[in-house]
Amino acid sequence: MTEKVDTIVVGAGPAGSATAYSLAKTGHEVLLVERAKTPGEKNVSGGVLFGSVLHKLIPNFWEEAPVERTITKRSLIFLADDSSVSLDFASPKLGKPPNNGYSIIRKEFDQWFAKRAEEAGALLATGILVDSLLWENKRIVGIKAGDDEIRAKVVVAADGINSLLTEQSGLRKDPQPKNIGLGIKEVIQLPRDIIETRFNLEGNEGTAHTYLGCTKDYPGGGFLYTNCDSLSLGIVMKLPSFSNGANTKAPEFIDHLKQFPYISRLIKDGELIEYSAHLVPEGGYRDLSKLYTDNFLVTGDAAGLALNIGYALEGMNFAIASGIAAAKTIQRAKQQGNYTKKTMKYYQHLMNQSFVLKDMKTFRNAPAIVNNMRLMKTYPEVINNLALNLFQSNGSPRPKLVNLLLKNIVREVSLPHLMLDGIQAVRGL
Numbered sequence: 001m002t003e004k005v006d007t008i009v010v011g012a013g014p015a016g017s018a019t020a021y022s023l024a025k026t027g028h029e030v031l032l033v034e035r036a037k038t039p040g041e042k043n044v045s046g047g048v049l050f051g052s053v054l055h056k057l058i059p060n061f062w063e064e065a066p067v068e069r070t071i072t073k074r075s076l077i078f079l080a081d082d083s084s085v086s087l088d089f090a091s092p093k094l095g096k097p098p099n100n101g102y103s104i105i106r107k108e109f110d111q112w113f114a115k116r117a118e119e120a121g122a123l124l125a126t127g128i129l130v131d132s133l134l135w136e137n138k139r140i141v142g143i144k145a146g147d148d149e150i151r152a153k154v155v156v157a158a159d160g161i162n163s164l165l166t167e168q169s170g171l172r173k174d175p176q177p178k179n180i181g182l183g184i185k186e187v188i189q190l191p192r193d194i195i196e197t198r199f200n201l202e203g204n205e206g207t208a209h210t211y212l213g214c215t216k217d218y219p220g221g222g223f224l225y226t227n228c229d230s231l232s233l234g235i236v237m238k239l240p241s242f243s244n245g246a247n248t249k250a251p252e253f254i255d256h257l258k259q260f261p262y263i264s265r266l267i268k269d270g271e272l273i274e275y276s277a278h279l280v281p282e283g284g285y286r287d288l289s290k291l292y293t294d295n296f297l298v299t300g301d302a303a304g305l306a307l308n309i310g311y312a313l314e315g316m317n318f319a320i321a322s323g324i325a326a327a328k329t330i331q332r333a334k335q336q337g338n339y340t341k342k343t344m345k346y347y348q349h350l351m352n353q354s355f356v357l358k359d360m361k362t363f364r365n366a367p368a369i370v371n372n373m374r375l376m377k378t379y380p381e382v383i384n385n386l387a388l389n390l391f392q393s394n395g396s397p398r399p400k401l402v403n404l405l406l407k408n409i410v411r412e413v414s415l416p417h418l419m420l421d422g423i424q425a426v427r428g429l
């Protein structure tokens, strides 16, 4: 069977639904194709969604979207075997719309967003796995799914990190394992009042924790986000950590995280209701794919548009921003009746102007930090030892703070490494 539409968007995650919604609401013909029976079924984020981009597309979206809690507290926590040092920030300013973060559950959020695109006029086709791009005279003219061919003036790849389409288009080389993270996440159910007591929350306030020092001898970090009546707990680690003779298998890392006393108390008596794993692009600015070619645009994770800077991981709002930019490019191309590289190039221009590529460029050295074991393991231990020395009173004379600092840092880290790490942190962050 052969069909023809103006635009095909492959993948109904945040990038795909943002593209389809933006096009459909301005009267464009758009087909949104998703392999899952229900959008979001297998999609994974931590997940805190920063709201400002989606607010521009769907004003006050939080009033209708299935958001869980408004993040008004953030903590960066350095874990050691039996202790923790926490840097907490809590402010109602964080909860002020639209710039705040919301904890979300992807299964519900993606379903809502794709439905919004459908209501705006997009044709949503679920349960369809796109096998490949359709080519004619070396040009992309549509997609193939099983025996079906669907033709379009433009195809948008929003098919996530393992984007088959981006690879086939020639815009992206094989991703290097060192530039990919593996996220493993558990959703742990707990009564709402227990969550609010344990995390000192009121009403729909929520908190987001980032953990360092919890991934044994491998680079990575952990997270915990509060939902209404569940917690999202997980780790994100570099893919090679699970090969190269790693003694610990992937699920054991999350078990390890759950054994830290700081965390075991927070999740006590909770019931595991969901377990998932997913890849995350972590190569940053230097590992981005090319974003366009004739009749073809790449959005979201498919292009590598995500940023992990150790204390925060952003991808969903980048995906939505890229979807909006892709839609604007297609609207312009339609007006000009031209879908070649010449008009598709406008997408690159819009992305260059957006906070997404600006942030990725500013933090282009951040991937090196996430790979630095001293920053991920040694320093959290040093900080914990320092805190113990600082607060413990054991009858011995109390050293001056500067002596404590020197004793704890220099004992664990050589001076050249200390200087190197300082330079890396300044360059990266």
Ligand SMILES: Cc1cc2nc3c(=O)[nH]c(=O)nc-3n(C[C@H](O)[C@H](O)[C@H](O)COP(=O)(O)OP(=O)(O)OC[C@H]3O[C@@H](n4cnc5c(N)ncnc54)[C@H](O)[C@@H]3O)c2cc1C
Binding pocket: 010, 011, 012, 013, 014, 015, 016, 033, 034, 035, 036, 039, 040, 043, 044, 045, 046, 047, 048, 049, 050, 128, 129, 130, 131, 158, 159, 160, 161, 164, 182, 183, 184, 185, 234, 235, 236, 277, 278, 279, 280, 299, 300, 301, 302, 305, 306, 313, 314, 315, 316, 317, 319
């Ligand atoms: C553990 C973890 C924690 C994270 N935490 C956060 C966070 O807190 N905040 C944040 O902003 N980001 C977070 N991220 C990153 C974020 O999840 C991604 O950047 C974001 O989901 C990218 O959106 P996307 O639409 O580009 O891709 P995806 O969300 O991956 O969506 C791709 C869609 O395409 C579909 N698809 C794929 N192939 C095909 C095909 N061949 N045919 C048809 N359909 C197809 C998929 O089913 C899916 O629906 C996290 C990621 C992980 C793994």
